[in-house]
Amino acid sequence: MATPPQPPPGSVLDFLLNEPRYVPIFERIVHHLSPVDLVRFRRVNRALNAAVSTALRTQWSIDKALAHYFKDPEAFRNVLGQVSGVLSGGFALRFFDRLSNEEGEVWCRDLDVFVWGKQPETELLTEYVRKEGHVSPQTITEEPTTVSAYPSSPLSQLRDTSTPQVERYELPTSDHAINIIFTPSPPIITVLVLKGLFPLTAFANIITSTKAYAPFAKWTFKAHRSYLLGPDSGGSNITPSLAICAATGREVHDVEIASQKRPQPHLGIRSLGDGQTWCIPLTTEGVTPPQLPDFVVDGTSFMIRARESGLFGRFGGAANQHTDFYDVKVKEVEHVALEHPWIGLQEVKKRVHSALVLQLMAMPKETRPVDLEKFGVDSVMAQPKAFEPLSWLDGLVLEWVEEMTG
Known part of the structure; x- marks a missing residue:
């Protein structure tokens, strides 16, 4: 087999193909490349796959991001996998934005952890959080006796008992906090539907113990935009979400303008494993396989479509009466012939x-x-x-x- 031609010494391609020799310089250069640029790199030369894989491993380091909240990030991820929980909200958005590894960057103060409330294993999560030194849980109910220390968080405005219940744990030695959100349905459904939580597409990102998913990557990271998501997107909960989104420099719109000349493959029937989702495999050294296998999460299917303002209200449900929005349809799929939920x-x-x-x-x-x-x-x-x-x-x-x- 003929040996492929080698790049001339000193070329940019030679530098990228030998990234282990220039780690500090490589890290700084790659940090300024967008995810779209990294994808284009793969198309330039197959040999660049190793460089891109290195970038994904170092530039998007979940353990570095979680180190702001836990002494042992890997141990936390093991517990997260045991309870089939997910991370989302502002933390997940900033993780995809790579803000966790920027020196001097003020990291997201709140870590939002979503877990299915009906699972008995959820106690493992709260026990671990306490073991790590987080104290003073505050349960936000219909008539809260306390208010979140960070009113900028959308979770501080949860009041209705039909919404997920939240327990807040704070670190006495820092301003970081952990919100454990006990959802009435599997947490992935809560994140995708975003009922009463973060009603913008930019926040519909999902991080499990082993993978990170951005279902609306084209909007969020290529166009640098966010759109309204869910019939509750016209409520008061959207105000802090808009502030967080604006802080990332993203424009917010109701829905994308439809065009026959411009197809919208990100609408219709989708899955977390399709080509529209940006998926990052996380490092798994020291992390046990999660209770819910990766292939099950990859196979999560859902339908997203644009809705007209006030449509839900005409049928007696909650509605965004002022603007159009995107709506996600997804349910639990459990059956006697399925080993996994x-x-x-x-x-x-x-x-x-x-x-x-x-x-x-x-x-x-x-x-x-x-x-x-x-x-x-x-x-x-x-x-x-x-x-x-x-x-x-x-x-x-x-x-x-x-x-x-x-």
Whole structure:
């Protein structure tokens, strides 16, 4: 096999291909490159993949970012994976913006941790936070007795009991704080729907213990814009979110102007594993595999579409009466034939059910674990652990999601 031509000594390409020899200089140069520039680098020369991978590992270091809040970031990430929690809000936005590694940068004071409130394992998270030295939990309820020390945080304005409940932990030796948000549904749903929390697309980023996802990367990091997200985007909770977004230099609009000449692939059926999502694999040395596998999170499917102002109000629901906004549709996808709890569209659950029914139909009637005439997609016997299926169908979910988003 012929040896590919080598770049001339002293060229920029030679410098990038030998980045370990020039670590300090490499770090400073790459820091000034946008994510779009890094993607373009990959297209220039395949050999640059190593340099780009190094940049992702060093410029977007989750452990450095979490070191502002925890003595042992890896231990915290292990607990986060155990409870299937996610990080989002201002912290996640600033992480993608790489502000955590800038010397002298005032880092985001609040770390917002989302965890499903109904899971008994959530106590592991609160216990670890206390163990790290965070004290004075303040629960924000419908009638709060205390107010957040940082009124700039959208979480300080949560009042309605229908919204996620928040416990705030503060570090006595610094101005950093941790908000543990107990969500009424899986945390990824809460982040994507953003009901009453951070009603802007720029905040709909998700960081698990092993990966970071930016579903609206084109808007947030290429166009440097944010759009209204969710029917509650016209409420008072948006005021602090607008301030945080403005501090990052991003313009805020209601929705993108539709154009027949300019397709909008980021609308319609999407997934966290599609080509529109910016996904960063995090370093996993010292981090145990999370309870919810990466491939399940990658396969999260959802639908996003533009809504007219006041549309929800005409049907009796909450509404943004003044501006158009984007709305996300996503639900829990749990079924007896699925080993893991998925998040996605109802269509996925229907296809899982149909695939299982076809398996059962191939069995003699007397050996079937259920009566097919009573086996509806939402029946009791279709719920998780109702019986032992012949095989798990999780692998098919990924295939279907790729078909829907392809």
